[in-house]
Amino acid sequence: MGYLITDKKKVTAKTLLQMKAAGEKITQMTAYDFTTAGIIDTAGIDSILVGDSASNVVAGNQDTTPITLEEMIYHARAVVRACRHCLVVCDMPFGSYQVSREEGIRNAIRIIKETGAGAVKMEGGKEIAETVKGIVDSGVPVVGHLGLTPQSIHKFGGYGLRAKDDAEAERLIEDALALDDAGVSAITLEKVPAALATKVTSMVKAATIGIGAGSGTDGQVLVYADALGMTQGFKPKFLRQFANVGKCMTEGVQEYIKCVKEKSFPSDAEAY
Ligand code: KIV
Numbered sequence: 001m002g003y004l005i006t007d008k009k010k011v012t013a014k015t016l017l018q019m020k021a022a023g024e025k026i027t028q029m030t031a032y033d034f035t036t037a038g039i040i041d042t043a044g045i046d047s048i049l050v051g052d053s054a055s056n057v058v059a060g061n062q063d064t065t066p067i068t069l070e071e072m073i074y075h076a077r078a079v080v081r082a083c084r085h086c087l088v089v090c091d092m093p094f095g096s097y098q099v100s101r102e103e104g105i106r107n108a109i110r111i112i113k114e115t116g117a118g119a120v121k122m123e124g125g126k127e128i129a130e131t132v133k134g135i136v137d138s139g140v141p142v143v144g145h146l147g148l149t150p151q152s153i154h155k156f157g158g159y160g161l162r163a164k165d166d167a168e169a170e171r172l173i174e175d176a177l178a179l180d181d182a183g184v185s186a187i188t189l190e191k192v193p194a195a196l197a198t199k200v201t202s203m204v205k206a207a208t209i210g211i212g213a214g215s216g217t218d219g220q221v222l223v224y225a226d227a228l229g230m231t232q233g234f235k236p237k238f239l240r241q242f243a244n245v246g247k248c249m250t251e252g253v254q255e256y257i258k259c260v261k262e263k264s265f266p267s268d269a270e271a272y
Contacts, residue, residue, distance in 0.1 A: 011046050011087040013119045013141030013185035019046070019218070020207040026186075026219025028089075028209055029227060031082075032058050032075040036224060038082035045086050049121065049221060050076040052091040052151070057225050064150045065094045069107060072096075076115035089143050090117040094151040097122055097131055104131040108140045119185060123149035125175020129182045136183035144179035144206070146172055147213065148191035161212075163192045173200060180204040188221060189213040191238070212238030 009015075019026050028047040031037040032054040040048055054075050055067035069092075076090040090111050097104030108120045119141035122128055132142050147162040163169045172192065179187055186207040189197045194214020201208040201217050210217030222239070225231045229244040259265035 010085060011118075013087065013143075015087065016047070016186050016207040016219075017205070026207055026209060028219060028221040030054075030057075030221070030223045030225075031079050034078040034082045037079040037088075040224065041083040041086050046219070047087040047089055047221075048079055048083060050079050050088060050090045050115075050117065051121075051223065052093050053223050057223060057231070063153045065153065067093045069093055069096045069110070073111060073114050076111065076117050080116040087119065088115075088117045089119045089121050090115055091121045097128065101131045101134050104128075105134045105138055108135040108142070109138060112140050119143055121145055121188065123151045125172070126178040129178040132179060132182040132184060141185045142183070143186040143188060143209075144176075144184045145188040145190065146175050146179070146192075147189050159191070161191050161193070163196055169193075169196050172196065173203065176200045176204050180206050186219075189217055212236065 016026055026046050027044075028049055029040055029045055030051040030053055031040050031048045032050060037048055050072065052064040052067050052072065054071070055061045055064045058075070059067065059071075061067070072090060072093050076088065080088050092104070092107060092111065096107040104122075111117060111120050120135065121143040122132065122135075123145040125144070125146055132144065135142050148159060150159070153159070163172045173196075176187055180203075184206045186209055187200070187204065189200060189208050189210045191212040194216060197208065197210050197213035198216025207219060208217040209219040209221050211221050223231075226234055226239055227242050228246075229241045230246045230249075232246070256265070
């Protein structure tokens with residue numbers, strides 16, 4: 001289930017490249033806390049992304065821009081504590097690598113030192129390639145992120161499909177090649193046409209991990225709360241709901257309320 005070499009071997013950024021070479025699909029899901037990460041790791045996932053989507057999913061913000069480096073470190077630490085097999089990738093939050101190359105390198109090192117994550121993820125292409133190279137040269141594996149890049153929501157003004165026209169597609173290819181040259185281990189491709197994602201996948205050494213990018217990427221990533229049916233009213237075309245945990249939790253909570261109200265919980269056997 002999902003491990004290229006043996007089930008006991010820890011997945012690293014290097015494993016992603018081996019999986020690409022072997023044609024084995026990479027599975028990634030987000031998690032932000034110890035309990036959820038433990039369940040996802042035990043299920044056999046290859047990688048957990050401590051995404052800055054924690055800003056939406058955990059904190060209830062409208063977008064990912066408010067989450068801080070300290071908050072990402074808090075989430076990633078909890079996830080790393082739970083994971084025995086999978087690669088933990090921690091998002092670098094908005095503002096932690098855009099100001100200067102030096103600050104980006106310092107913050108990436110801080111994430112690795114303080115969380116134990118195996119890689120960091122950063123949004124952007126050519127404009128961050130020098131910073132990416134500096135981080136990789138310092139010994140920290142980097143995952144790039146192209147297409148829909150939610151940290152730039154205020155620049156783009158929406159969450160629609162990216163790289164629809166030829167010029168934008170060409171720019172995305174140039175960005176992917178720049179990240180590849182800078183030494184990224186993987187590139188997340190979010191909400192881009194499937195044909196473009198397939199083309200990029202064949203052009204880069206790095207493993208591509210798609211979300212809303214079709215089946216031609218080297219792997220897939222989903223936000224766990226979306227994939228497991230815990231978010232309400234978010235149903236983009238690319239999303240498949242693999243379980244209905246939200247319904248299960250609602251029923252469990254309702255049963256608890258009922259038992260307390262009717263005084264059947266706790267029973268004598270459940271008391272000291
Ligand atoms: O933060 C996140 O969850 C992400 C995924 C959507 C790829 O970046």
